[in-house]
Amino acid sequence: MQLTLKIWRQKNASDKGGFATYPVNHVSKDMSFLEMLDVLNEELTEKGEDPVHFDHDCREGICGTCSLYINGKPHGPLQTTTCQLHMRSFNDGETITIEPWRAKAFPVLKDLVVDRGALDRIIQAGGYVNVNTGGVPDANEIPIPKTIAELAMDAAQCIGCGACVAACKNASAMLFTSAKVSQLALLPQGRVERKTRAEKMVAQMDSEGFGACTNTGACEAECPKGISITNIARMNREYFSAVISSDNL
Amino acid sequence: MILDSKIPAGPLAEKWTKHKFNSKLVNPANKRKYDIIVVGTGLAGASAAASLAELGYNVKAFTFHDSPRRAHSIAAQGGINAAKNYQNDGDSVFRLFYDTIKGGDYRAREGNVYRLAEVSVKIIDQCVAQGVPFAREYGGLLANRSFGGAQVSRTFYARGQTGQQLLLGAYSALSRQVANGKVKLYPRSEMMDVVMIDGHARGIVTRNLITGAVETHAAHAVLLCTGGYGNVFFLSTNAMGCNVTAAWRAHKRGAYFANPCFTQIHPTCIPVSGDHQSKLTLMSESLRNDGRVWVPASKENSEKLRKGLIKVSDLKEEDRDYFLERKYPSFGNLVPRDVASRNAKEVCDDGRGVNETGEAVFLDFRDAIKRDSKAVIESKYGNLFDMYKQITGEDPYEGPMMIYPAVHYTMGGLWVDYNLMTTIPGLYCLGEANFSDHGANRLGASALMQGLADGYFVIPYTIGDYLAQTPPKKVDENHPEFAKVAQEVKNRVSQLLNINGKKTVDFFHKKLGKIMWNQCGMARTAEGLKQAKAEIKALKKDFWADVKVLGTNEELNLSLEKAHRVADFIELGELMIDDALNRNESCGGHFRVEYQTPEGEALRDDENYAYVAAWKYVGEDQEEELYKEPLEFENVKLTQRSYK
Ligand SMILES: Cc1cc2nc3c(=O)[nH]c(=O)nc-3n(C[C@H](O)[C@H](O)[C@H](O)COP(=O)(O)OP(=O)(O)OC[C@H]3O[C@@H](n4cnc5c(N)ncnc54)[C@H](O)[C@@H]3O)c2cc1C
Ligand code: SF4
Ligand code: FES
Numbered sequence: 001m002q003l004t005l006k007i008w009r010q011k012n013a014s015d016k017g018g019f020a021t022y023p024v025n026h027v028s029k030d031m032s033f034l035e036m037l038d039v040l041n042e043e044l045t046e047k048g049e050d051p052v053h054f055d056h057d058c059r060e061g062i063c064g065t066c067s068l069y070i071n072g073k074p075h076g077p078l079q080t081t082t083c084q085l086h087m088r089s090f091n092d093g094e095t096i097t098i099e100p101w102r103a104k105a106f107p108v109l110k111d112l113v114v115d116r117g118a119l120d121r122i123i124q125a126g127g128y129v130n131v132n133t134g135g136v137p138d139a140n141e142i143p144i145p146k147t148i149a150e151l152a153m154d155a156a157q158c159i160g161c162g163a164c165v166a167a168c169k170n171a172s173a174m175l176f177t178s179a180k181v182s183q184l185a186l187l188p189q190g191r192v193e194r195k196t197r198a199e200k201m202v203a204q205m206d207s208e209g210f211g212a213c214t215n216t217g218a219c220e221a222e223c224p225k226g227i228s229i230t231n232i233a234r235m236n237r238e239y240f241s242a243v244i245s246s247d248n249l
Numbered sequence: 250m251i252l253d254s255k256i257p258a259g260p261l262a263e264k265w266t267k268h269k270f271n272s273k274l275v276n277p278a279n280k281r282k283y284d285i286i287v288v289g290t291g292l293a294g295a296s297a298a299a300s301l302a303e304l305g306y307n308v309k310a311f312t313f314h315d316s317p318r319r320a321h322s323i324a325a326q327g328g329i330n331a332a333k334n335y336q337n338d339g340d341s342v343f344r345l346f347y348d349t350i351k352g353g354d355y356r357a358r359e360g361n362v363y364r365l366a367e368v369s370v371k372i373i374d375q376c377v378a379q380g381v382p383f384a385r386e387y388g389g390l391l392a393n394r395s396f397g398g399a400q401v402s403r404t405f406y407a408r409g410q411t412g413q414q415l416l417l418g419a420y421s422a423l424s425r426q427v428a429n430g431k432v433k434l435y436p437r438s439e440m441m442d443v444v445m446i447d448g449h450a451r452g453i454v455t456r457n458l459i460t461g462a463v464e465t466h467a468a469h470a471v472l473l474c475t476g477g478y479g480n481v482f483f484l485s486t487n488a489m490g491c492n493v494t495a496a497w498r499a500h501k502r503g504a505y506f507a508n509p510c511f512t513q514i515h516p517t518c519i520p521v522s523g524d525h526q527s528k529l530t531l532m533s534e535s536l537r538n539d540g541r542v543w544v545p546a547s548k549e550n551s552e553k554l555r556k557g558l559i560k561v562s563d564l565k566e567e568d569r570d571y572f573l574e575r576k577y578p579s580f581g582n583l584v585p586r587d588v589a590s591r592n593a594k595e596v597c598d599d600g601r602g603v604n605e606t607g608e609a610v611f612l613d614f615r616d617a618i619k620r621d622s623k624a625v626i627e628s629k630y631g632n633l634f635d636m637y638k639q640i641t642g643e644d645p646y647e648g649p650m651m652i653y654p655a656v657h658y659t660m661g662g663l664w665v666d667y668n669l670m671t672t673i674p675g676l677y678c679l680g681e682a683n684f685s686d687h688g689a690n691r692l693g694a695s696a697l698m699q700g701l702a703d704g705y706f707v708i709p710y711t712i713g714d715y716l717a718q719t720p721p722k723k724v725d726e727n728h729p730e731f732a733k734v735a736q737e738v739k740n741r742v743s744q745l746l747n748i749n750g751k752k753t754v755d756f757f758h759k760k761l762g763k764i765m766w767n768q769c770g771m772a773r774t775a776e777g778l779k780q781a782k783a784e785i786k787a788l789k790k791d792f793w794a795d796v797k798v799l800g801t802n803e804e805l806n807l808s809l810e811k812a813h814r815v816a817d818f819i820e821l822g823e824l825m826i827d828d829a830l831n832r833n834e835s836c837g838g839h840f841r842v843e844y845q846t847p848e849g850e851a852l853r854d855d856e857n858y859a860y861v862a863a864w865k866y867v868g869e870d871q872e873e874e875l876y877k878e879p880l881e882f883e884n885v886k887l888t889q890r891s892y893k
Contacts, residue, residue, distance in 0.1 A: 012804060030522045030642075038527055038755075045753045045808060050800055053807055055315065058488040059528050061636070062413055063319045084639050109459055110805040117436065120316050124428045128421035129380050133300040133705045134371070136378035140335060143389030153382040153407060156414060160318055189380045 001027040001087060004095040005040065007052055010108050017108065019097075029088040033076065034059060034066065036087055053111040059083040061224065064159030067166070068112055069099040074163035074222045081161065081224045101162055103171035105209045116162050118208040119176060125204035126197040127180040129189050148186055155183040157225045164219035164227070170211030175219040177205050178235035179227050185238050195242035202239055252505070252863055252878040255666040256360035261884050262342075265364045268667070269710050273717035280305030282721035284468040285712070286453055288440045288495055290317030292412070292419055292697060293680025294474030296704025299422035302431035304709055309466055310423065310432050311455060313439040313490060313810075318420045321476050321488040322700065325412020326533035326633070328396055328404035329697040331369040336393050340401040342366045347885060348399060349695060352585055353660075353688020354837035354853060355887050356508070356861070358880060360667060365686050368706040369698050373405055375705055379418040383407050395583070396535060396693045404694045409533055409632045415697055419704070438464075439810065441738045442498045443471060443676060444730050450499075450676035451724045454735050456742075458810065461802040463738050465731040467724035469716055470675045472708065473499060474700075477659040477681035479512065481818045481825065482770070483762025485656035486518060486531040492814040493821050496663050496682050504671040505863040505876060507664035507684035509821065510829035513691055513838045514771050515657035516542075516589035519640055520609040529655040530640055532612070533633055534693045537582045539617035539626065540650070542589070544601040544610050546570040551601040561611070561648050572596055580892040587690045587838045587851070588892060590654035594771050595849070597653075604651050613649035654771060658696060660687045660838065661828070664863040664878075668711035669703060672863075675715065679703035684861070689837025742802050745812045750795030754811045757792050758818065761785070765822055769829050774842045778830045785823045792819060824864055824873060831875060834858045846889070855887050 002025050010017030024040050031039070034056050041051035057065040061084040070076035076085045090096065098112065106114040144152075156179070164175035181198050184190025190197070213232060220229045257268040275283065283306050287298040290312040298310040314320060332345040345366035350357060373391070377383065383405050384392040396404035407414035426432040437458040444452040444465065452467040478493035479485035500506045517532045545551045546568055553559045572592055574581040582589075593610045596602070603609050618626050623646060627634070634645045641651075663671050663678040665685055671678050680700040687695065768774075768781035792815070800806045835844040835851035836858070844852045861878040 028523060028525065031525050032527075032640075035525050035527050039525060042753055042755060045797060045799060048797075048799065051807060053805055057314065057319055057490050058321065058324045060324055060488075060530055062410065063321075063323045063488060065315065065319050080639065084636070086639070086642075088642060113805060116315060120318070120424065120434075120436075123421065124424040126428075128425045129378065130425065131375075131378045131422075132303045133296075133375060133422070133709065136374050139333070139373045139377040139383075140390050142377060144385055145389050146385045146387050149382050149385040152380075153384075153414075156382050156407075156417065157410065159323075159413075160316065183382065184380050187380050187382065189378055 001029065001090070001092045003027055003090065003093070006095060006097045007112070008099045009052070009111055012110055013107055027087055029086070031087045032059065032083060033070070033085040033087065034083050053113050055113050056083055062159060064161040067101050067114065067161060067163070069101060069166055071097055074101065074166040075224055079222065079224060079226070101166040103165045103210070105171065105173070106162060106165065116160070118210070119160050119162060119173065121208060122173065122177055122201055122204045123180060126200035127184070129184065130193060142188055144187060152183045152186040155179045155186070155227065155231050158227050159225055161224065163222050163224060165210065167218040167222035168211065169216065169218065170214060172213045172219070173205050173208070173210040174213040174232050174235070175223060175227055175229065177201050178231040181235040181238055182231040185234065194238055195245070198235060198238040198242045250672070250876065252664065252876055253666060254358060254878060255668060256358060257667070261359060261363050264360050265367055272710055272714035275713045275717050277305060279721055281307065283307065283716050284309065284724065286311070286466055286468040286471045287474060288453065288472065289320065289474035289476060289680070289682070290314070290420070290423065291320035291322035291474060291476055291680060292416055292700030293704045294320070294472070295416065295419035295423045296701050297472055297474060297679055297708050298432055299419060299426050300705050300709045301712070302426035302429070308426070308432045309435065309468065311435045311438045311440055313437065313458060315436055317423055317434065317436070318417060320416060321491050322416045322697070323413050324488060325697055326409045326531065327535045328394065328406035328411045328694040329372070329415060330396070330403050330692070330694040331373045331405060331698065332366050332403060333370050333373060335391060336402045338401045340403050344401065345369060345403065349686065349692055350688070350885050351890060352692040353690050354851065354890060355688065355855070355859065355882065356836055356880065357686055357688030359882060359884055361685050364707070365699055365702050368702045371706055372698060372701045376415060376418050379421060381407065381414045381418040394535060395538065399692065409630070412697060415701065419701070440495045440498070441813070442734050443502050443673070444734045445502055445673065446724070446728055446730050449674045452726070452731060454738050456738065459805055461804060461806070463735050465726055465735050467726040467731065469719050469724060470677065470712060472677045472679060473663065473682055474679045474704070475682045477662070478818070478821060479656045479659050481761065481822050482656040482765045483758050484521065484526060484529050484766070486515060486529050489528060492817070494814050494817045496678070497817040497821055499663060499671065499673065499676060501866050502673065503866070504673045504676060505664040505865050506661070506824060507861050507863045508661040508828065509825045509864065510769065510832065510839055511660035511689050511837065512656060513586060513658040513660060514590040514654045516586055516593055516654050517612060517652045518655035519637065520604055520651055520653040521606065530636070531655070531657065532637060532650065532652060534586070536612060536630060536633060539629070540582065540612040540614050541571055541616060542573050542582050542593070542610055542612055543569045543571045544596045544603055548600040551603060554603055555605060555607065570596070570601070577892045584892045585690060585692065587840070590771060591840060593654055609651040609653045611649040612652045614645065615649070618646070656766070656770070658691055660684065660689060660691055664861065668714065669708055670711070670715065675719070677708060677712065679708060689839055742809065745796070745798045745809060746802065748793065748796050748798065750797045752795050753797055754808055754815050757788065757796060758811070758815045760788060761815070761819055761822055764788070765825070769825055772840050772842050773829050775830060778826050782823060782826045785819060785826065789819045792816060827873065828862055828864065831862060832858055850889070853889070
């Protein structure tokens with residue numbers, strides 16, 4: 001295949017940035033999208049030009065490191081991660097536009113690499129159960145109905161990639177935050193602190209500059225792990241019941 | 250130097266309890282006076298950093314990733330072992346110990362492995378308390394499966410994403426300590442070297458990957474939890490960023506490197522599809538519980554299949570060779586990884602491979618779907634089947650998967666004693682980065698167990714013994730050693746940037762990978778290894794003369810990052826070759842063609858090689874020195890592993 005790539009290039013956080021166009025030949029349909037970029041980068045390096053910087057690591061769709069806004073969609077045309085997207089999803093001769101995640105809370109560091117530290121800080125605000133190592137009960141002393149465990153697992157599958165934020169016109173992080181709030185609210189281990197958790201995590205989310213949720217559902221449609229917006233509804237319930245009867249007085 | 254493993258005396262089952270009691274304690278009020286550096290935030294690093302911070306120590310945690318949650322542990326699929334015996338099927342701490350020692354082909358320490366089995370049960374309790382959503386039965390209790398060569402069901406799992414859920418559990422504990430101010434986190438920071446003062450590790454030098462700033466950090470102890478080095482082969486199931494740099498730098502400062510040639514080749518990976526390939530994808534081994542491995546019984550049929558002249562469905566039952574079931578009737582498709590991998594290679598070398606390259610065998614679910622229904626198989630492996638389809642474009646519900654072995658895990662690593670301390674006082678090594686518990690072959694679902702055992706339940710005890718003997722006075726970052734090592738790091742950066750050669754970093758990495766895979770992979774010979782050694786020496790010279798590293802230090806610079814790592818991989822590659830050449834026996838993942846039984850199984854030489862090979866770095870381009878730690882077996886009898 002032969003393709004034309006329109007790629008966002010930006011030297012660093014303070015650079016204005018802009019698009020550059022590159023032809024790539026020798027693309028096979030079996031390549032992953034990132035392998036196609038590897039080919040481009042080898043060519044650029046050989047010519048002495050700075051390779052295109054992008055984040056990636058596992059290339060198995062699980063670490064959440066890869067990003068890329070491809071032809072106007074986070075992670076491209078399929079509901080998967082960019083590393084799991086293959087060139088068979090594109091046509092010979094096509095022009096592909098590649099941009100970084102765009103959100104106030106995700107500043108661009110270089111080219112397609114953004115800083116998603118805000119998501120870590122949301123977890124630090126309360127995305128855990130307050131237990132120390134050791135001194136916990138035997139694992140089977142906490143029976144959990146299979147259906148509840150499965151629901152918690154559905155929410156726990158979030159890979160923290162930030163596509164939900166990139167997909168949302170308000171750059172809201174509700175889907176990400178609600179996935180963690182839901183997982184822990186569903187499980188008996190997390191129930192003890194459910195009120196303070198929801199309050200603190202939502203407050204952190206707001207202070208990081210993520211936008212409000214207006215229920216457009218774009219996040220769910222683009223989430224590579226199929227995290228459902230029912231989690232947002234659950235978080236809203238948690239949050240409002242917490243605010244009404246707050247333990248944080 | 251005599252390698253003292255510090256295994257406590259006394260009966261196996263009492264060693265750890267006694268050792269904990271005999272270890273010195275740091276007074277609770279003094280803990281806050283000690284600083285500890287943890288490099289790496291995978292299962293080992295995150296669990297250690299969180300647990301040590303909970304105890305009151307000040308922790309600085311470093312990762313080259315943008316977030317601790319991205320560590321490669323996240324990718325583990327299948328599960329984690331623990332000797333809970335919830336299934337009432339005869340499991341026990343002793344059985345898990347025994348299986349691990351035997352699975353490792355008797356090249357691990359009894360004392361370490363027993364402790365691992367002993368603390369395994371607490372890991373599951375801890376993870377459940379954190380909210381890790383393990384799979385459950387309808388009654389609400391935890392579910393188990395049998396995994397990779399075990400005859401009991403002791404593996405706990407969270408769908409096909411066990412590593413993810415365990416890491417997110419450890420990450421949540423770590424995040425909690427970040428919020429409490431007890432852990433300071435340094436993401437996108439790569440450790441470049443260890444700083445030693447008076448023979449003790451007292452800090453590290455890092456490079457900020459965004460700004461290029463070379464920084465120094467002081468502490469009373471340093472923990473390396475930096476993962477495995479499988480990427481020395483270029484293609485492996487490891488994440489792209491996995492590297493040996495932290496361990497290698499420590500090695501060059503005096504930490505011995507143990508059993509570097511012990512690598513694990515995993516039997517169930519998606520075969521290589523072309524030269525563009527950047528990594529290989531593992532299909533969880535749990536698939537071998539229900540999938541049957543086979544190739545056509547005749548070369549003729551394999552060839553026809555490869556050419557597309559016949560379809561899989563044209564092959565009748567008697568045309569198929571279920572080679573694992575045939576050769577190993579009692580373990581069948583569940584033989585350990587090294588055995589399964591070698592057999593796949595054998596049938597492919599015999600001309601019976603099934604894909605275009607001739608390097609693939611079938612993993613077939615036809616019979617399982619017939620027996621249990623598609624819905625049951627989907628509920629067990631749905632995400633793996635989807636992943637397979639996404640990558641290959643083929644539907645494994647319709648026809649068999651194709652698999653081939655790939656580099657997966659490194660049993661070798663920095664030598665550590667029972668306290669997880671390296672040969673450098675104050676420098677510890679945890680998780681896949683150390684060599685300790687898996688001998689010459691790791692059993693499935695045991696790496697997650699080891700990483701968390703080291704971090705949650707071993708280091709919190711053993712580090713106290715060292716710190717209690719270290720004055721709590723702040724380590725002075727103005728000590729000239731810090732500036733000296735930082736300058737050395739800067740010099741290396743400029744050296745790389747100034748070569749201005751013609752070949753890209755990946756060119757060298759791929760070339761190294763080919764040499765390693767061909768000569769130091771699934772089958773090794775003295776002759777091939779000697780040839781590989783010469784090739785690597787030449788490659789190293791070429792690298793330092795002709796590599797092209799673009800850009801500057803003061804920016805996010807991927808080719809510079811990679812260049813550092815590949816330079817270290819090249820040196821490690823040579824040591825792996827030396828180690829493989831030294832070990833004139835076959836054991837576990839180390840198969841020397843010259844040493845095999847008449848049936849083609851690995852032939853150990855317990856008389857001469859029942860030791861840990863620990864290598865000491867003595868200087869640039871000099872042959873490393875070998876130190877032997879003899880392995881003593883008091884509780885198990887060494888036998889030829891047999892899975893017939
Ligand atoms: C695809 C796959 C599936 C697997 N499945 C299983 C399974 O089912 N069961 C099982 O038991 N095991 C499994 N394993 C093995 C297991 O996942 C790993 O051995 C284990 O997770 C390693 O954990 P770790 O904490 O030692 O290292 P890692 O998780 O690799 O973490 C290394 C950390 O060190 C950091 N780091 C490294 N170098 C530096 C440096 N120089 N400076 C700063 N930071 C650095 C990294 O950023 C990272 O945070 C699997 C492995 C793979 C590849
Ligand atoms: S909710 Fe989905 S899109 Fe958002 S961070 Fe998690 S996995 Fe990514
Ligand atoms: S690189 Fe890990 S999810 Fe894409």
